[in-house]
Amino acid sequence: MRVSALAAALVAAALLPGERLGIGVLLVALLVATATVAAVRPGARAVGFGAAALALAAFAAVQDAGWVVALDLGAAWLLGSVAVTGPSIAAPLGPFLRLRELPAVIPPAPRGLVPAMRGAVLGGFLIVPFAALLLTADAAFAEVGRSIPLPTATSLPGRVLVFAGILVAAIGLGLAARRPVGAPAWGIARRLHPVEWAIPLVLLNLLFLAFVIVQLAVLFGGHDHVLETAGLTYAEYARNGFWQLLATGALTLGVVAAAASLADVPRRAHDLLLRLLLGALCALTVVVLISALHRLRLYEDAFGLTRLRLVAEASGLWLGAVFGLVLVAGFERRVRRHLPSLLVGGTAAALLAFSLLNPDGLVAHRNVEHWRETGRIDVSYLRSLSADAVPALAELPPRLRRQSLSLQLEALTRDEPWSSANLARRRARAILVSVGTGG
Numbered sequence: 001m002r003v004s005a006l007a008a009a010l011v012a013a014a015l016l017p018g019e020r021l022g023i024g025v026l027l028v029a030l031l032v033a034t035a036t037v038a039a040v041r042p043g044a045r046a047v048g049f050g051a052a053a054l055a056l057a058a059f060a061a062v063q064d065a066g067w068v069v070a071l072d073l074g075a076a077w078l079l080g081s082v083a084v085t086g087p088s089i090a091a092p093l094g095p096f097l098r099l100r101e102l103p104a105v106i107p108p109a110p111r112g113l114v115p116a117m118r119g120a121v122l123g124g125f126l127i128v129p130f131a132a133l134l135l136t137a138d139a140a141f142a143e144v145g146r147s148i149p150l151p152t153a154t155s156l157p158g159r160v161l162v163f164a165g166i167l168v169a170a171i172g173l174g175l176a177a178r179r180p181v182g183a184p185a186w187g188i189a190r191r192l193h194p195v196e197w198a199i200p201l202v203l204l205n206l207l208f209l210a211f212v213i214v215q216l217a218v219l220f221g222g223h224d225h226v227l228e229t230a231g232l233t234y235a236e237y238a239r240n241g242f243w244q245l246l247a248t249g250a251l252t253l254g255v256v257a258a259a260a261s262l263a264d265v266p267r268r269a270h271d272l273l274l275r276l277l278l279g280a281l282c283a284l285t286v287v288v289l290i291s292a293l294h295r296l297r298l299y300e301d302a303f304g305l306t307r308l309r310l311v312a313e314a315s316g317l318w319l320g321a322v323f324g325l326v327l328v329a330g331f332e333r334r335v336r337r338h339l340p341s342l343l344v345g346g347t348a349a350a351l352l353a354f355s356l357l358n359p360d361g362l363v364a365h366r367n368v369e370h371w372r373e374t375g376r377i378d379v380s381y382l383r384s385l386s387a388d389a390v391p392a393l394a395e396l397p398p399r400l401r402r403q404s405l406s407l408q409l410e411a412l413t414r415d416e417p418w419s420s421a422n423l424a425r426r427r428a429r430a431i432l433v434s435v436g437t438g439g
Helices: 002-015 023-039 044-061 066-085 091-105 113-137 139-147 153-178 194-228 234-239 242-262 268-303 307-331 333-337 339-356 359-374 379-383 387-393 398-404 406-411 423-435
Strands: none
Touching: 002 023, 002 153, 023 044, 023 066, 023 153, 044 066, 044 339, 066 091, 066 153, 066 339, 091 153, 113 139, 194 242, 194 268, 242 268, 242 307, 268 307, 307 333, 307 339, 307 359, 333 339, 359 379, 359 387, 379 398, 387 406, 387 423, 398 406, 406 423
16 A cells, blocks of 8 residues: 555656646556555445546546546545545545554664665765766767756645645545544434424425426416516526525525434324425425526526536536435435435436536537527637637637637647646647638
8 A cells, every 4th residue: 555655646746746637647546546455455335436536537638628627536536535434424534534543554664764865865966066067068968868857946846745645645545445434423412393393394395385386387488478577588587596596406405404314203103294394395396496497598598508507507407316316215215225325426427427528518519509590609708618629619610710719729739748648638639730720
């Protein structure tokens, strides 16, 4: 474990700082995984979540959008933590909590280490003046010296931070794999009496039901109904309320979790009532989320797709799927028993699917389609997209293509080391060479 963790930290410090992310990230992730596997033989759960974590980390070599890669790498760390500690609220901190056991994995200093370090320092002082003289004495030797990749002084702080961060992460994962951190035991001083939880849940269900009845009229009423509602256009109606409805869904998830944990069910009838009320609340919330997504689609039809709108749409779909899973878990014991793992695994699968959709490419494609239908296009926004959008933007006519791809043309002409190899940027370079930006 120590050797693999040290190798991962050294490779990360050498390849990642100051360069665009690419295949080097996947190499570091594989070395971190090797360090974890070396600590203890993984079980089926660890293999599954670990494989999903590596798949998410691999998108650094596939896509260019920094926001997507950052999301994937953050999720990869969470999945790696879940792989070694289990699906619990303490999973992200599990590897760090085990670092107090770090002295146990630090090997004793070998004999002769101190003299060797003194010799290395003296050797450095000795070689510097002679190297300077020889490099200035011969041009061919100087060229060889310049070809040797050496870190600059300005990059050293970043490399030290990356080295320390990856080393701590790799060793922490290995230690957590050896002795997983258990889920914290939350002491509940007093549970809610059936009347205390039943009344709020009934009232909340009635409120949601009233809202859903109104929304059904909107969903089936169509364009005429919306225009007659306070003189709103489709776009105005969509804009007024989407985020509130999305927040409502997220808050309701917290209400369901709190009710399931705090409600006292002394009798079987109380247990059934709780399941029915929470099930109805989940079902009504799904309809609320459908209304939110309907509003967002109306807004997208009017103004086109953006990164924020795409993330909002994906979040709404994810919340709807979570409520569906919670609804099933309320009435199916086997699903309820594995609910944490199903939620983590389902979220990982959703994020993998989201990344495979190529978000920046999808945004560009939808905007090109919107331009073909309406003749309107926001070139300044399209210019801010990553190399993932180049294939779609290359379909624009010469003038718009030149304007929307100007920044990418400049960015993609820069040289990159092999560790920054990236499929999206490679494909974008080939497209720019074949079509050009001027036609």
